[in-house]
Amino acid sequence: MSITVSFTLNGESVSAEVDNHTLLVEMIRDQLGRTGTHVGCDTSQCGACVIHVDGRSVKSCTMLAVQAEGADVGTIEGVALNGNLHPMQEAFREHHGLQCGFCTPGMIMSVLDLVQQNPDPSEKEIREWLEGNLCRCTGYQNIVRAVRAGAQVMRS
Amino acid sequence: MTKNGIGAAVRRKEDYRFITGQGQYTDDINRPNQLYAQIIRSPLPHARIRGIEFKAALDMPGVVAVLTGRDMADDGVGGLPCGWGINNKDGSPMTEPGHPPLAVDTVRYVGDQVAVVLADKRSIARDAAERVDVDYEELPAAATLSAASAEAAPVVWEDAPDNVCFDWEIGDAAATDKAFASAAHVSSIDIVNSRLIPNAIEPRAAIGEYDSGRDEYTLYTTSQNPHVIRMLMGAFVLNIPEHKLRIIAPDVGGGFGSKICHYAEEAIVTWASKRVNRPVKWTADRSESFMSDAHGRDHISHAELALSKDGDFLGLRVQTKANLGAYLSTFGPAVPTCLYATLLAGTYKTPAIYCEVKGMFTHSVPVDSYRGAGRPEACYLLERLVDRAARETGIDPIEIRRRNFIPQDGFPYQTPVALEYDSGDYHACLDKCLELADYKGFEKRRAESAERGKLRGVGLSTYIEACGIAPSNVAGALGARAGLYESGTIRVNPTGSVTVLTGSHSHGQGHETTFAQLVTEALGVDFDSIEVVHGDTGKIPFGMGTYGSRSLAVGGMALMAALEKIKTKSRKIAAHLLEASEDDVEFVDGQLRVAGTDRAVSFGDVALAAYVPHNYPLDVLEPGLDETAFYDPKNFTFPAGCHICEVEIDPDTGVVEIERFTAADDFGRIINPMIVEGQVHGGLTQGIGQALYEQCVYDDDSGQLLTGSYMDYCMPKADNLPNFEVTTNTTLCAHNVLGVKGCGEAGTIGSTPAVINAVVDALSDLGVKDMPIPATPERVWRAIRAVSG
Numbered sequence: 029m030s031i032t033v034s035f036t037l038n039g040e041s042v043s044a045e046v047d048n049h050t051l052l053v054e055m056i057r058d059q060l061g062r063t064g065t066h067v068g069c070d071t072s073q074c075g076a077c078v079i080h081v082d083g084r085s086v087k088s089c090t091m092l093a094v095q096a097e098g099a100d101v102g103t104i105e106g107v108a109l110n111g112n113l114h115p116m117q118e119a120f121r122e123h124h125g126l127q128c129g130f131c132t133p134g135m136i137m138s139v140l141d142l143v144q145q146n147p148d149p150s151e152k153e154i155r156e157w158l159e160g161n162l163c164r165c166t167g168y169q170n171i172v173r174a175v176r177a178g179a180q181v182m183r184s
Numbered sequence: 185m186t187k188n189g190i191g192a193a194v195r196r197k198e199d200y201r202f203i204t205g206q207g208q209y210t211d212d213i214n215r216p217n218q219l220y221a222q223i224i225r226s227p228l229p230h231a232r233i234r235g236i237e238f239k240a241a242l243d244m245p246g247v248v249a250v251l252t253g254r255d256m257a258d259d260g261v262g263g264l265p266c267g268w269g270i271n272n273k274d275g276s277p278m279t280e281p282g283h284p285p286l287a288v289d290t291v292r293y294v295g296d297q298v299a300v301v302l303a304d305k306r307s308i309a310r311d312a313a314e315r316v317d318v319d320y321e322e323l324p325a326a327a328t329l330s331a332a333s334a335e336a337a338p339v340v341w342e343d344a345p346d347n348v349c350f351d352w353e354i355g356d357a358a359a360t361d362k363a364f365a366s367a368a369h370v371s372s373i374d375i376v377n378s379r380l381i382p383n384a385i386e387p388r389a390a391i392g393e394y395d396s397g398r399d400e401y402t403l404y405t406t407s408q409n410p411h412v413i414r415m416l417m418g419a420f421v422l423n424i425p426e427h428k429l430r431i432i433a434p435d436v437g438g439g440f441g442s443k444i445c446h447y448a449e450e451a452i453v454t455w456a457s458k459r460v461n462r463p464v465k466w467t468a469d470r471s472e473s474f475m476s477d478a479h480g481r482d483h484i485s486h487a488e489l490a491l492s493k494d495g496d497f498l499g500l501r502v503q504t505k506a507n508l509g510a511y512l513s514t515f516g517p518a519v520p521t522c523l524y525a526t527l528l529a530g531t532y533k534t535p536a537i538y539c540e541v542k543g544m545f546t547h548s549v550p551v552d553s554y555r556g557a558g559r560p561e562a563c564y565l566l567e568r569l570v571d572r573a574a575r576e577t578g579i580d581p582i583e584i585r586r587r588n589f590i591p592q593d594g595f596p597y598q599t600p601v602a603l604e605y606d607s608g609d610y611h612a613c614l615d616k617c618l619e620l621a622d623y624k625g626f627e628k629r630r631a632e633s634a635e636r637g638k639l640r641g642v643g644l645s646t647y648i649e650a651c652g653i654a655p656s657n658v659a660g661a662l663g664a665r666a667g668l669y670e671s672g673t674i675r676v677n678p679t680g681s682v683t684v685l686t687g688s689h690s691h692g693q694g695h696e697t698t699f700a701q702l703v704t705e706a707l708g709v710d711f712d713s714i715e716v717v718h719g720d721t722g723k724i725p726f727g728m729g730t731y732g733s734r735s736l737a738v739g740g741m742a743l744m745a746a747l748e749k750i751k752t753k754s755r756k757i758a759a760h761l762l763e764a765s766e767d768d769v770e771f772v773d774g775q776l777r778v779a780g781t782d783r784a785v786s787f788g789d790v791a792l793a794a795y796v797p798h799n800y801p802l803d804v805l806e807p808g809l810d811e812t813a814f815y816d817p818k819n820f821t822f823p824a825g826c827h828i829c830e831v832e833i834d835p836d837t838g839v840v841e842i843e844r845f846t847a848a849d850d851f852g853r854i855i856n857p858m859i860v861e862g863q864v865h866g867g868l869t870q871g872i873g874q875a876l877y878e879q880c881v882y883d884d885d886s887g888q889l890l891t892g893s894y895m896d897y898c899m900p901k902a903d904n905l906p907n908f909e910v911t912t913n914t915t916l917c918a919h920n921v922l923g924v925k926g927c928g929e930a931g932t933i934g935s936t937p938a939v940i941n942a943v944v945d946a947l948s949d950l951g952v953k954d955m956p957i958p959a960t961p962e963r964v965w966r967a968i969r970a971v972s973g
Contacts (some may be wrong), residue, residue: 030904035633042904047307049307050307054306057211057212062205063205063208063209063211063212064204064205064206064207064209065205065857066209066385066437067211067387067469068385068386068387068403068437068470069469069470069893069894070470070471070893071470071893071894072894073894073895074385074470074894082312091708103205104203104204104205105204105206107204107205108204113200113203113204116939117203117204120199120203121195121196121199121200121203122195124195124196124858124859124861124862126199126202126203127438127693127694127862127866128384128385128435128436128437128438128691128692129198129199129201129202129203129207129435129437129439129692130207130209130384130385130386130438131385131436131934132202132203133202133203133205151907152903154902154904155903155905156902156903158901158902158903159901159902159903162385162894162899162901163385163900163902164383164384164385164438164440164866164899165385165438165692165862165866166862166865166866166869166900166909167865167866167867167868167869167900167905167931168865168869168902168905169865169905169907169908170862170865171902172902174908181859
């Protein structure tokens with residue numbers, strides 16, 4: 029059965045016909061063509077698909093598209109404003125917080141929520157927060173460094 | 185050094201697209217009118233296919249085709265080839281069974297490909313796959329080394345008695361026996377090197393597209409080596425000549441060896457796209473990755489070290505059984521032989537070494553390269569054994585290593601296991617690591633831990649690796665069925681910007697930055713005016729790809745050779761423009777200058793003259809400034825180093841915490857220290873993963889994969905890890921122009937034994953002598969309980 033789902037994506041009104049079992053990430057990637065959000069697992073553990081729904085980070089592989097009806101959805105494509113990188117994006121580049129880049133959109137979306145809730149997270153708090161985001165390349169050290177640096181700029 | 189040249193921690197060119205969500209990975213690509221493929225995989229480890237009933241699937245709206253191994257066979261599709269042949273002790277070749285991309289009559293592991301459903305939508309393909317009814321006759325299975333080695337074990341291949349694919353040896357057995365006969369002490373160890381699943385976070389994906397108008401194929405695939413896939417799939421599987429087959433490996437989300445192999449799905453989608461004349465896309469879900477990506481490691485070994493009364497190593501004897509899986513993967517047989525046993529000398533001058541390796545078939549996923557590929561297995565075995573010998577002889581673990589190191593003036597050093605090390609300084613790495621780790625302060629920290637009821641231990645390893653997987657003639661003599669050179673093109677454009685084409689492939693390593701640093705250093709061209717292109721056989725002349733830490737040491741040297749050609753030709757053009765002798769023209773800071781004068785032309789002017797040759801020596805020089813070089817290295821490179829790990833164990837729970845981890849590595853000359861440090865961090869994490877968390881488990885009885893998801897396979901997470909302290913100590917590679925060695929795998933090689941040596945050290949006062957990997961809390965807790973009654 030197909031249903032029309034409409035929501036705001038990075039400030040823009042979007043809608044698409046989806047099946048009732050279509051996952052939010054499938055709608056975003058396959059139907060809306062925003063492929064910055066990735067899928068790295070099928071058990072809701074890797075965090076490559078983290079986006080924002082109504083301001084909070086969620087794993088978009090674990091939400092049905094229909095659940096996003098009317099929501100305010102944010103993806104990695106909407107983080108840089110007017111061509112200017114967000115301080116957290118800058119920090120990931122400056123501190124080499126990415127290698128292959130596949131987990132990176134989910135990492136950034138996830139830690140933006142962390143910093144929103146906790147503007148000055150300790151290293152331990154960052155590492156614990158990132159339990160739900162897997163990275164196979166970096167060993168996390170430079171991601172943690174980037175998050176601290178990005179948070180500092182966001183506070184100032 | 186120029187601002188962004190060799191040695192500068194330049195921020196990466198590739199990052200902008202990744203941090204803004206504009207990377208283009210294979211699954212991000214969609215082709216007009218594409219179909220989605222769902223592979224039907226065997227749920228059984230060993231079974232005969234009696235029949236496949238798929239009418240119900242075909243009747244579903246949106247389903248276009250269901251194709252089987254019979255269809256492939258009818259089309260004359262060949263088997264997936266193995267790229268490395270190993271000979272038995274008697275010189276006869278290994279047993280090399282066929283490997284059809286879709287099984288025809290028998291399945292041999294859980295996950296083996298049986299059929300493919302093609303449908304308009306991914307969800308329809310998935311649902312339709314549920315309606316395909318495969319009638320299996322279940323057969324007895326042996327998915328593990330122990331099950332496959334048991335008496336009367338189920339047989340994977342009839343022509344491989346006792347499931348032995350090859351029985352190989354290296355070294356001098358008689359000399360080694362003699363060394364043992366004269367030994368004052370012999371230490372021995374039984375080692376299980378656990379099986380791992382590589383788990384790049386991007387699952388594999390492939391899109392096949394056939395252009396009937398041109399009779400050409402394009403395959404988009406998650407590969408570390410697109411040209412190798414073109415060669416293997418084109419020549420051996422689908423019979424498509426190179427000029428009709430283009431392979432594109434766009435942004436690839438991590439490889440770690442698992443994306444070297446030529447996989448069945450690549451051939452299936454390419455073949456199917458012609459059958460149905462529509463593009464066919466397949467993307468693995470993570471569950472499929474677990475049961476179809478080539479796995480790594482999986483050895484069982486017994487090793488003995490003969491020592492003199494002073495602790496000198498006299499001889500090393502090793503017997504290893506290596507799990508190859510059900511079929512031979514692309515480089516599967518090379519990993520536990522040429523890439524493993526040749527590294528058993530380690531950093532030591534052990535004069536006699538003999539190693540026997542039995543490659544075994546089992547009803548499991550094919551085993552192939554995983555970060556380090558053979559070298560971590562060698563290092564883990566040797567460094568555990570050396571630590572045990574130190575403990576048994578009462579010699580300090582640092583002192584016993586120092587006593588046996590190949591001395592700094594001992595290079596070149598010919599090992600008893602084929603390799604000739606060209607350079608190194610193992611004492612210096614060890615010293616640097618001890619200092620950075622504050623090794624002297626360890627006892628104080630141990631006492632402090634003890635006050636809190638915790639057990640603290642320290643462990644080290646001194647590792648070596650062989651990188652580059654070349655020269656071609658040596659690799660050929662060892663069984664490689666391909667050359668292992670690399671190609672590189674420097675294309676200077678008319679306005680002076682530079683396009684770099686490399687046969688290496690970046691899937692996280694940052695080649696777009698590192699290689700641009702080589703170019704800006706050599707030509708003085710602005711860093712932002714250099715673009716590095718890789719991953720497309722339609723654009724890159726040729727390539728052997730990225731694995732074995734070879735991109736810089738082989739691919740980078742091809743670029744250096746091409747740069748040298750550019751410089752030579754530029755000097756000729758400049759000599760003409762300046763009316764000077766070519767011999768007097770020098771390349772300085774992006775200018776070509778007549779030595780000792782202020783007469784100069786910019787490199788940009790030379791480039792323009794090459795493409796607008798109005799004032800140009802056309803009678804002796806071709807127009808254009810575009811040079812390609814192929815580079816075949818003279819030897820492997822030999823990064824080496826020392827890793828020191830400090831752990832704290834809670835005896836009540838068995839939880840091991842890594843408190844400190846220090847690495848001092850010798851990678852030769854470093855182009856970008858930021859990228860190198862990142863490579864080390866990632867490598868250490870994978871080695872620590874094997875030491876403490878990760879393990880692929882097959883059930884001995886049922887042959888089922890028990891660790892088939894992230895709920896069962898424990899990946900290292902951010903809160904499992906410390907901050908690493910890393911440094912380098914450089915000796916230059918003696919046989920390439922930059923003196924570079926490679927850094928991609930070192931972290932994975934040295935770290936696992938350092939961690940386990942630390943765990944054993946922490947528990948040794950209790951009487952614990954051994955610890956299997958991974959050292960899970962349960963295992964540690966049980967080990968403590970076993971000795972404390």
